[in-house]
Amino acid sequence: MYINEHVINKMQDTLKLAGDATRLKILFCLLDELDTSSSDPHHLIEKCVNDIALQIGCSQSLVSHQLKDLKDGDFVKSRKEGTKIYYSLKDEHVKQIMQITYEHVLEGEHHD
Amino acid sequence: MYINEHVINKMQDTLKLAGDATRLKILFCLLDELDTSSSDPHHLIEKCVNDIALQIGCSQSLVSHQLKDLKDGDFVKSRKEGTKIYYSLKDEHVKQIMQITYEHVLEGEHHD
DNA sequence: TGCAAATATGAATAGATGTTCATATAATAT
DNA sequence: ATATTATATGAACATCTATTCATATTTGCA
Numbered sequence: 539m540y541i542n543e544h545v546i547n548k549m550q551d552t553l554k555l556a557g558d559a560t561r562l563k564i565l566f567c568l569l570d571e572l573d574t575s576s577s578d579p580h581h582l583i584e585k586c587v588n589d590i591a592l593q594i595g596c597s598q599s600l601v602s603h604q605l606k607d608l609k610d611g612d613f614v615k616s617r618k619e620g621t622k623i624y625y626s627l628k629d630e631h632v633k634q635i636m637q638i639t640y641e642h643v644l645e646g647e648h649h650d
Numbered sequence: 651m652y653i654n655e656h657v658i659n660k661m662q663d664t665l666k667l668a669g670d671a672t673r674l675k676i677l678f679c680l681l682d683e684l685d686t687s688s689s690d691p692h693h694l695i696e697k698c699v700n701d702i703a704l705q706i707g708c709s710q711s712l713v714s715h716q717l718k719d720l721k722d723g724d725f726v727k728s729r730k731e732g733t734k735i736y737y738s739l740k741d742e743h744v745k746q747i748m749q750i751t752y753e754h755v756l757e758g759e760h761h762d
Numbered sequence: 763t764g765c766a767a768a769t770a771t772g773a774a775t776a777g778a779t780g781t782t783c784a785t786a787t788a789a790t791a792t
Numbered sequence: 793a794t795a796t797t798a799t800a801t802g803a804a805c806a807t808c809t810a811t812t813c814a815t816a817t818t819t820g821c822a
Contacts, residue, residue, distance in 0.1 A: 539752050541678050548755040549748075550671045557665030558780075559658050566653050587799060600781060602800055612758050621789045621798045631754035635747060636661075640651050642743035643660040646724050672810075699769060712811060714770055733768045733819045 555611040556635055561604050563594040565636060568614065568627050584617065584624040667723040668747055673716050675706040677748060680726065680739050696729065696736040 555561065567590050568583050585593075591601040605625055608614045615628045627633065667673065679702050680695050697705075703713040717737055720726045727740045739745065 539678075539749070545752070545755060546671050546674050546678075548758070549674055549751050550669055552751050552754055553665055553669030553674075553747075554779095555669075557662055557667075557669045559662045560780075562658050562661055562665075566651075566658075588797090597782075598799075599783080599801090602798095603781085606800080612754070618789095621796095623799065629754075629757070631750050631757070634750045635665075635754075637651070638743050638746045638750065639661050639664050640657070642664055642724070642741075642747075643657060645741070645743070646660070666809095670810075700767090709812075710769075711771090711813080714768095715811080718770080730819095733766095735769065 552611060555607060555613060556632075556639075558604075560594070560596060560600065561608060561613075562636075563596070564590055564601065564604055564608065565613065565627065565632060567593050568625065569633060569636065582626050584626045586622040586624050590625070664723060667719060667725060668744075668751075670716075672706070672708060672712065673720060673725075674748075675708070676702055676713065676716060676720065677725065677739065677744060679705050680737065681745060681748065694738050696738045698734040698736050702737070 556565075568585060570583055587601055587605065588598060590605075591598045594601070605614065605616075609616060609625075612628055613632050614625050617624045617626075668677075680697060682695055699713055699717065700710060702717075703710045706713070717726065717728075721728060721737075724740055725744050726737050729736045729738075
């Protein structure tokens, strides 16, 4: 790893983006393991803004705002179809960060 | 992964903790690959508060504040020796989060 | 006991951030 | 054209956060 100020700032942006409850809910919503529409474990889950808002219990406006940030940070991508816009996770890094963070949190629970 | 509100909040705390330039500098400082005092790649690097402050160019007070947060979040541990307190990374999760985030940032650089 | 070194702590503050509300834009259908 | 559905946007605001400054605490040593 070659670290300089610029890389530090980018990493800060990336982790700050992940470090918000609403955005985490959106990401988990797009990661939903319970989706049974495909047997492929790497199946791409796509959801439109309103569906996400309903599922996580937040306003449409808030979800739209956060999706914009998530997209700017390369966490999600989008695809337009009619009036709807489908969002999905962009790459494996996001899933990995969520997975490791999840493990870290679980481990912390043991000695609380 | 079993996700509920509590887990989401803990993950938020963890990622928010990592998402700060000063704290990232501290963590990288404790991860320093350039340390040649041991040939063991898993060598534990310990540094006291003042040394960290000098190396990353921040005040002693700021570093102490941030180290407290990093310790509360299980990112670092400490060991007392005389008047000095030596800090080191606590577990592998921290390193992994840094590594993956680093890769994510590098990948993003390609299409900017 | 008194002094110096290392670290921790608390208050204060400026700046960043999440959320809401109202409104704008875009696409589709009647 | 008009209405409807879906999404985006911008301003406003309250809350959170990083940093600084001054000071307290702890340990070792003369």
